[in-house]
Amino acid sequence: MSESPERIAHISGRGIPLRGNDMDTDRIMPARYLRVVSFEGLEQHLFEDDRKTNSGHPFNDPRYTGATVLVVNENFGCGSSREHAPQGLARAGIRAIIAESFSEIFLGNSSILGLPCFSADHDSVDRLQSLIEATPEVVIEADVEAGIVTAGALRLTATVPQAFRDAFLSGQWNPTAMLLADFDRVRAVANHLPYVSGF
């Protein structure tokens, strides 16, 4: 992951559709692969249990090899706060996710890695998934600033939450440097808290 400010305004690439609501992070990255001290190699274990039981799983399907835009349904990434889930996706080359909705922790974990999460309505997502299934080679253009996604003749509204949108456009999606920028103020706030000063 890049550590220096990098503006993320536009993602372009082929898509991979993964249908189903409430896809939890245990399914995206099974817990046994959290038994590691680094994030390296996690991409090998994405959806591992689902892929083993379903040879037709999109992440097994060679037609989607090299895809960079993941298109999913409702409440994607619910459950555990494990960053290993978006880390695995990012390391597998996913550069944007388009969903009907996201779990909040997952959305935050993805954004902080520079992986924008676009939300669109059910019909738009369904149409996009169908289009990719029919023509896997179609190139998806996702515009962070305009909140528009296009693919072939399809054009849909798909927005990144405003704070993350601004962070991607200004290149400040990795906030550590900002959080450290005014440390005197951090200390001042801490010292005002009764439980910090001992009541």
Next chain:
Amino acid sequence: MPETLFHKVWNAHTVRTLPSGQTQLFVGLHLVHEVTSPQAFDMLRQHGWRVAFPERTFATVDHIVPTDSKRRPFLDMMAEEMTTALERNCRDFGISLWSADSPDQGIVHVIGPQLGLTQPGMTIACGDSHTSTHGAVGAIAFGIGTSQVRDVLASQCLALEPLKVRRIDVNGRLASGVYAKDVILTIIRRLGVQGGNGFAYEYGGTTVDRMSIDERMTVCNMSIEGGARAGYVNPDQTTFDFLRGRRFAPTGDAFDRAVTWWKGLASDPDAAYDDRVVFDAATIEPTVTWGINPGQSVSVTESIPGDADEEALAFMGFSRGTRVRGTKIDVAFIGSCTNGRLSDLEEAARIVRGHHVAPHVKALVVPGSKEVARDAEARGLHEIFREAGFEWRGAGCSMCLGMNTDRLQGQQVCASSSNRNFKGRQGSPSGRTLLMSPAMVAAAAVAGEVADVREMVEAGVPA
């Protein structure tokens, strides 16, 4: 202007508004465990950053540690490596750690409140989604990812957007055999697994007012299963009585001053909420999940609904219109940050006393912390469980999450007091989880199948 506790606490911890419009929020207590932290410490090393407030940071081991033996080195080599990594990181960065050999080791969400680290009005963060548990004493507690763990280590701050607040009132008396777990499963069933997206849940009403802190922790713990990142209960006399005398709680006059501050943090009576929902406790029954997310549940007397999700039914082997009651179980698990506290073990022991686990069932009790284990042993609960055929284990997350050596095998069905029934959650890709209260797990262990704990209570289980 009248305000909610959420807004009062948020405002007190706001450092500034970031250019993105997010709030830079000071974190009053950072809890760290072995699984989501090693990469964060590595990032600190790469940048040459220190831990900004080591005195506000505490660590323990829970997720991966074995529960059969805490002898080092662990037989599970990854558990040994990750524990050793946390020990080194805490030493290098000056952080207090309760490692496997400490008498205070336990699940991070059990030991925080138990030690009095968790206090009303704090902002709390931990690299674990069940951090919402700490809201039970009136804290605002967030589960975070590893990059945010790095941020909190480096700056003691998070970049966040404020949440809306949904007030959830539960009023009336819970019937005998109905527990806090049934309350939260019922709330999630009605509001949905993503109904809490964008919200903090404020729980109140006469049922919640009467709950112990342990019970409030069970409710707040599963807020995230309803999509709410945080959940809390306003601090009251129950909270203050719970905290008095705990190791990290203020003492003497400072405690009285703290109580004054804590009381002032409770939501004002006429505070405005973004949404309100009311539940009637009298309608809540012992609840069990039939599906693959915690919103897919029914009462133990009810049939699986006609519109039940096909994928969930296929995975679980259930059909519409049938009951979960009577489902044969293979494993019974009592423990986890949801239901691994002393009162949970007491309720379960009350059910199993004088009975025996069905011959085909593997049953285990895993105390949430070593202190819970000691308190339970002082009351003889371990003997009751052992005599009934349960394994009595050491503290840890155990079979809640399949990250340690306690795992389901194949398609086993587990009656579990934990929090998630996701596919593969308990360590076997095809393993099946039925979430329920610890007392219901105890009843299922004895019956060998999902049973209605109320019938055992009525049958004269001694109180």
